Amino acid sequence: MSRRLLTGNGSAAWGARLARVDYIPAFPITPQTEIIETIAEWIDRGKMTGRMVTMESEHAMITAAGAASATGVRVFSATSSQGLLYAMEMIYSVAGWRTPLVLVNVSRGISAPITLEPDHNDVLAARDSGFLQIHCSTCQEVLDTTLMAYRLAEDERVRLPVIVNQDGFYLSFTREPVEIPDSRPAAEFVGDYNPENMGFRASSPSSQAVAVLGAGAYSYFRYETHLAAREALSVYEEVAREYRERFGRYHPIVETYRTEDAEYAFVMMDSFATKAKDGVDRLRESGVKIGLVRPRLLRPFPEEQLCRALAGMKGAAVIDQNLSMGKGGVLYTEIASALYGQNEAAPLLASFIGGLGGRDISAEEFYEIAATLQKAVKHNRAPRPRLLYTVEELRAMRKLQAIAHVERHGSKPGE
Amino acid sequence: MAGKTIRRLQELPSTHLLGTGTPMCAGCGGLEILHEIYDILGPKTVFTNAAGCMSLLSVYPYTPFRGSWLYTAMASAPAAAQGIRDALDILLEKKRIPPGDDLQVITLTGDGSAYGMGLSATSAAMDRNLDFIYLCYDNEGYGNTGQQYSSATPHAALTATSRTSHGYPGYKKDLFSIWAAHRPAYVATVIGAEPLDLAQKVEALQELQGPRLLIGLAPCPTGWGFDPSLTVKIGRLAVETGIWPLKEYRDDRTVHTRIVRHRKPVEEYLQLQDRFRHLFEPERNNREIALIQARIDQYWSKAIDADT
Numbered sequence: 001m002s003r004r005l006l007t008g009n010g011s012a013a014w015g016a017r018l019a020r021v022d023y024i025p026a027f028p029i030t031p032q033t034e035i036i037e038t039i040a041e042w043i044d045r046g047k048m049t050g051r052m053v054t055m056e057s058e059h060a061m062i063t064a065a066g067a068a069s070a071t072g073v074r075v076f077s078a079t080s081s082q083g084l085l086y087a088m089e090m091i092y093s094v095a096g097w098r099t100p101l102v103l104v105n106v107s108r109g110i111s112a113p114i115t116l117e118p119d120h121n122d123v124l125a126a127r128d129s130g131f132l133q134i135h136c137s138t139c140q141e142v143l144d145t146t147l148m149a150y151r152l153a154e155d156e157r158v159r160l161p162v163i164v165n166q167d168g169f170y171l172s173f174t175r176e177p178v179e180i181p182d183s184r185p186a187a188e189f190v191g192d193y194n195p196e197n198m199g200f201r202a203s204s205p206s207s208q209a210v211a212v213l214g215a216g217a218y219s220y221f222r223y224e225t226h227l228a229a230r231e232a233l234s235v236y237e238e239v240a241r242e243y244r245e246r247f248g249r250y251h252p253i254v255e256t257y258r259t260e261d262a263e264y265a266f267v268m269m270d271s272f273a274t275k276a277k278d279g280v281d282r283l284r285e286s287g288v289k290i291g292l293v294r295p296r297l298l299r300p301f302p303e304e305q306l307c308r309a310l311a312g313m314k315g316a317a318v319i320d321q322n323l324s325m326g327k328g329g330v331l332y333t334e335i336a337s338a339l340y341g342q343n344e345a346a347p348l349l350a351s352f353i354g355g356l357g358g359r360d361i362s363a364e365e366f367y368e369i370a371a372t373l374q375k376a377v378k379h380n381r382a383p384r385p386r387l388l389y390t391v392e393e394l395r396a397m398r399k400l401q402a403i404a405h406v407e408r409h410g411s412k413p414g415e
Numbered sequence: 416m417a418g419k420t421i422r423r424l425q426e427l428p429s430t431h432l433l434g435t436g437t438p439m440c441a442g443c444g445g446l447e448i449l450h451e452i453y454d455i456l457g458p459k460t461v462f463t464n465a466a467g468c469m470s471l472l473s474v475y476p477y478t479p480f481r482g483s484w485l486y487t488a489m490a491s492a493p494a495a496a497q498g499i500r501d502a503l504d505i506l507l508e509k510k511r512i513p514p515g516d517d518l519q520v521i522t523l524t525g526d527g528s529a530y531g532m533g534l535s536a537t538s539a540a541m542d543r544n545l546d547f548i549y550l551c552y553d554n555e556g557y558g559n560t561g562q563q564y565s566s567a568t569p570h571a572a573l574t575a576t577s578r579t580s581h582g583y584p585g586y587k588k589d590l591f592s593i594w595a596a597h598r599p600a601y602v603a604t605v606i607g608a609e610p611l612d613l614a615q616k617v618e619a620l621q622e623l624q625g626p627r628l629l630i631g632l633a634p635c636p637t638g639w640g641f642d643p644s645l646t647v648k649i650g651r652l653a654v655e656t657g658i659w660p661l662k663e664y665r666d667d668r669t670v671h672t673r674i675v676r677h678r679k680p681v682e683e684y685l686q687l688q689d690r691f692r693h694l695f696e697p698e699r700n701n702r703e704i705a706l707i708q709a710r711i712d713q714y715w716s717k718a719i720d721a722d723t
């Protein structure tokens with residue numbers, strides 16, 4: 001075991017290296033590039049075995065990844081944002097092929113307008129694909145989760161691809177101390193890929209991903225994939241416990257922070273949840289009984305674990321780093337669906353949208369959210385969903401608009 | 416001429432490997448080509464297929480293939496060939512499968528995919544010098560969705576999206592040249608109605624490594640509007656009128672494998688098909704027919720110069 005300063009991207013690359021992946025189809029996109037550049041260099045220098053091939057698009061990349069996995073080798077790939085969307089047809093397809101590959105997504109907001117900075121609309125677009133999704137908040141988690149993802153994906157009860165998600169910039173380019181497991185115990189933990197009945201061989205020909213005629217067969221296969229994804233909850237728990245035994249780190253399905261006696265909670269995913277932790281600490285100092293609930297698994301969706309984590313609380317503020325146009329926060333909707341109709345009195349839910357396109361969430365905003373939540377609970381009335389956006393930001397935006405107007409029309413609006 | 420072992424029609428394989436009972440239309444010129452190729456390549460193959468008519472060959476739980484098959488999507492069948500080829504090489508290298516388990520990887524797509532949506536994937540597969548075979552069955556339109564025009568549709572053809580009396584205003588894209596410009600190991604045109612020429616080309620490409628690509632004109636009774644019994648006749652006429660030149664590219668050189676000394680007038684080919692009927696009825700469109708003929712004549716006068 002060695003301890004080093006690694007970026008999130010470096011951690012993802014280490015995960016792939018320690019999992020001894022056979023095949024890495026790749027295509028560059030900011031902020032993912034460091035992952036494939038690191039792996040390419042390791043392969044070139046003989047530090048890592050495996051074959052990497054740069055495809056001409058992410059659509060082709062995921063096709064090659066799925067086809068290779070279906071042929072019986074262990075596959076890793078990485079993408080982000082526009083790349084994930086470009087690949088979307090094949091994201092759904094290879095999940096239907098039941099190919100257990102691992103894809104690291106480095107979250108980045110989606111065009112238009114085009115941006116490089118993170119939010120979760122990219123990875124949430126893959127929410128219903130059949131890929132399992134694990135969301136990370138630290139570089140250590142990225143490495144550990146990538147290793148665990150292979151165990152989960154390849155488990156015969158699951159056999160589904162996994163997306164390991166990390167935020168662009170905030171994790172991808174941020175160096176944190178990371179413990180890198182030694183290669184031997186890591187290899188023992190992940191094991192060899194046993195493709196079982198999967199593969200194209202002269203001695204055992206097979207036709208795969210074929211058409212079905214009739215909704216009976218279609219419904220059957222689709223529902224079977226859903227059941228396999230549900231199975232992944234208990235399999236993940238086994239895998240995470242074994243990981244703790246071997247490496248001393250435990251990454252639960254749902255992380256809870258200072259929730260034991262909490263009356264309130266922030267609910268968040270990925271790296272911004274570390275900001276919420278800081279918010280929790282400060283609010284606790286001023287006497288607010290608040291904690292953090294952070295789902296790591298989004299698919300399969302851990303209803304039970306979330307309900308347990310929120311049970312008995314008065315109120316929870318779901319802070320979504322995404323926006324479903326015409327609806328609102330995706331995580332908020334999902335949490336509401338988990339809580340509705342539960343026996344324990346469900347906490348009052350408040351929805352906040354923040355961190356779009358990498359917008360920071362300040363400590364003051366966490367105070368404000370907590371205050372809004374407390375007030376809502378007092379009046380027993382859920383507040384309307386709110387975008388975290390300050391007057392100064394709006395003022396700066398108005399200024400940009402004025403400049404844009406001058407650029408286009410040669411005069412200020414109204415002149 | 417390519418090929419060594421098959422010199423006469425009688426020497427073509429007499430056992431037919433592809434199963435029957437598929438949902439292809441009667442008289443499908445694409446299926447004809449696939450039969451002929453499969454008989455030679457045999458079951459130690461894996462097909463990667465793009466969306467199109469042939470996607471319905473394998474319908475759960477049946478398959479007409481004695482070898483393997485993977486359906487992908489419309490744009491990326493060559494990328495799947497890359498994934499499978501690489502995976503097989505890795506498995507062989509690491510001795511996780513015996514050499515006898517290796518397969519030839521074949522991409523099978525229609526023209527819509529080959530000339531359009533999948534062209535980038537094919538181009539990139541050639542850039543990477545992928546060791547694979549590509550078969551495009553060219554029925555000159557998006558057949559599976561009801562024969563809308565594609566960039567392989569010939570000038571003046573009526574399609575579901577060019578229904579007026581002028582037909583398709585564009586001209587068939589020269590995919591052979593586009594492919595050959597990548598300088599892959601092998602490119603050829605074939606047609607099911609000329610099985611000897613086809614067999615010799617398939618034999619020739621088996622001797623080579625790297626990207627080897629075939630475009631087969633696929634007379635399509637359903638999309639072109641003719642009786643299924645005429646598939647072979649129309650196929651032969653395509654060659655005899657010179658509208659479908661049989662040729663091959665390798666070692667930086669294109670050679671025509673069949674040069675018809677006395678080409679038949681193209682109208683013999685056109686008038687058998689409903690999609691060109693508007694050129695003859697209610698009135699004969701002499702100007703358009705002459706234009707189509709002129710393009711063919713022009714092609715051949717250049718081609719013969721270049722070959723010799």
Ligand SMILES: Cc1ncc(C[n+]2csc(CCOP(=O)(O)OP(=O)(O)O)c2C)c(N)n1
Nearest residue numbers: 466467468489525526527528556557558559
């Ligand atoms: C991404 C995508 N767009 C559209 C389709 C609908 N579609 C299915 S088959 C097909 C036509 C394909 O044409 P071609 O490649 O010429 O094959 P053919 O149907 O003629 O055999 C189309 C457009 C699809 N399957 N996928």
Ligand code: SF4
Nearest residue numbers: 440443468558635637
């Ligand atoms: S539409 Fe044409 S190409 Fe498609 S199966 Fe029928 S005959 Fe063959």
Ligand SMILES: [Mg+2]
Nearest residue numbers: 525526556558
């Ligand atoms: Mg077609």
